[in-house]
Amino acid sequence: MTLGNALLDGQAVDITLRDGLIADVAPHGPCAPDIDAHGLSVYPGLRNMHCHAPMVLFRGLGDDQPLDRWLNDYIWPAERELTDRRVYEGTLQACREMLAGGITFFNDMYFRLPAMARAVEESGIRARLGLNVFGDADELDDPAIRALLGQSSANVAYSIAPHSVYTVSERGLLRSAEACRDLGLPMHIHMSETLKEVDDCLRLHGCRPWELLERIGILDMLGSNIIAAHCLHLSDREVELIGRHGITCVHCPNSNLKLGSGYRFPLLELLQAGAKVALGTDGAASSNNLDLLEAMKTSALLQKGWRGDPTVVPAGQALAIATQDHTIAPGQPADLFLAPARSTSDLVYATHGESVALTLVGGRVVHSRL
Ligand SMILES: [Zn+2]
Incomplete structure (x- = not known):
């Protein structure tokens, strides 16, 4: 398949896709493309690195409440009523929303994973589904759960997702x-x-959350194989620990702002220390939409705002964080989207998810407004 006359970094190009990969990127010339991308720019697919997809079912539930009341009084009681069918329906809706906004991969944390996996496969998006565990994580002794977690396909992989240090022993x-x-x-x-x-961690364990993971031995055991959402309230020593182990920290600015959790995500300090930084929407119960372009703008503006420095996190860096440094180049997966932006600045500061014209995953059209 060919995408003709798309703008890539301001240059008109023709892109050939083959076997799910980008086979060739050439200057635009005479051709009869399968998809005419005239007037649209092409970008690598966005990667939503922290989500709870089925929570689109709870959009607007418990708005404007503090995190502990929101969880205890609204979200967790509602989750006790969920069925496989509802989780499948919610996940499918979330996948479609994400694809429509240029997201080609999401990293999730929830339960009823087989129902979620069915929806992911059906939608055509890619996902890593984290098995949410609480308390003593007894379900990890279940051979059927271990067998499930050991599987993977072109679209679905798994992780293990202990909810937090305050809900897991x-x-x-x-x-x-x-x-x-x-x-x-x-x-x-x-x-x-x-x-x-x-x-609470200081009171209960006598140390801060990252120091607890260090003490238990988790940082040395897993190192860069840890993906941590939020990371808003870190001591200098915690930033150093996270950086030394090459851990990925996921900024979820809209969720953090709405829940009043904080806004000084130490993005530059984490990068300086050696950590990786990614971007997430969080679930639609706390961010209300799954628009990663919106989260990208909010994230960049927050850095400029609280630091009082408009030069930090320029548009190109914001996009690199949202795509995890993926590029449009031969050999890369054909996971990409087209949007009516003339430049990276246009995309980051002036484009909403609903403007995305076309999304491809593995070379397959999974969303189109063309
Ligand atoms: Zn979350």
Whole structure:
């Protein structure tokens, strides 16, 4: 398949896709493309690195409440009523919303994973589905769950997702990490989201959340195979620990702002220390939409705002974070989207997810407004 006359970094190009990959990128010339991208720019697919896809079912539930009340009084009671069918329906809706906004991969954390996997495959998006565990993580002893987590396809892979240090015991955290090590999977966890989480950890464990993971041995065990959402309230020592282990920290600016959790995500400090930084929407119950272009703009503006420095996180860096440094180049997966932006600046500061014209995953059209 060919995409003709698309703008790539301002240059008109023709892109040939073959076997799910980008086969060739050439200056635009006479051709009869399968898709005429005239007037549209092409970008690597966005990667939503922290999500709870089925929570589109709870959009607007418990708006404007603090995190602990929002979870205890609204979200967790509603989740107890969920069925496989509802989780499948919610995931499918979320996948379609994400594809329509240029997202080609999402990193999730939830439960009823087989129902989620069915929806992911049906939609054509790619995902890594994290098994959410709480308490002592007893479900990790279940051979059927271990067998599921060991599977993968072109579109679906798995991780283990202990919810947080305030909902999972030390034993549960250690078992999760050991299962990740044994199965060769990443760990996906919420970390340092609120000041209350840090204060409670200090009171209960005598140390800060990242120091707890260090003490249990998880940082040395998994290193860069940890993906941590939020990471808003970090000491200098925690930033150093995260950086030394090459951990990925996911900024979810809209969710953090709406829940009043904080806004000083230490993006530059984490990068300087050696950590990786990614971008997430979080679930649609806390961010209300799954628009990663919106999150990209909010994230960049917040850095400029709280630091009082408009030069930090320029548009190109914001896009690199949102795509995890993927590029449009031969040999790369044909996961990309087209949008009516004339430049990267246009995309980051002036484009909404609903403007995305076309999304391809593995060379297959999975969303089109053309
Ligand atoms: Zn979350």
